Amino acid sequence: xxLMSWRKSSxxxxxxxxxxxxxxxxxxxxxxxxxxxxxxxxxxxVLSVSATAWQACSSLADRLG
Numbered sequence: 001x002x003l004m005s006w007r008k009s010s011x012x013x014x015x016x017x018x019x020x021x022x023x024x025x026x027x028x029x030x031x032x033x034x035x036x037x038x039x040x041x042x043x044x045x046v047l048s049v050s051a052t053a054w055q056a057c058s059s060l061a062d063r064l065g
Contacts, residue, residue: 008039024051 004023019039024031025048034054036047049057 004035006037006039006042022054 004025006021006023009020009022021037021039021042023035023037025033025035031051033048034051036049038044
């Protein structure tokens with residue numbers, strides 16, 4: 001996998017117990033895929049979703065608070 005710039009969720013637990021990181025496959029505004037991983041296991045599995053699906057999920061999370 002190419003070198004990715006991972007970003008930790010601002011909602012991750014302060015003690016590091018529930019951390020999610022995301023990376024975009026390409027430039028942030030033109031990416032076609034969003035990659036998601038558990039920051040406690042950076043060499044583990046990575047979930048890949050379409051940018052459209054990620055945007056819908058993020059929007060829903062924002063609305064639900």
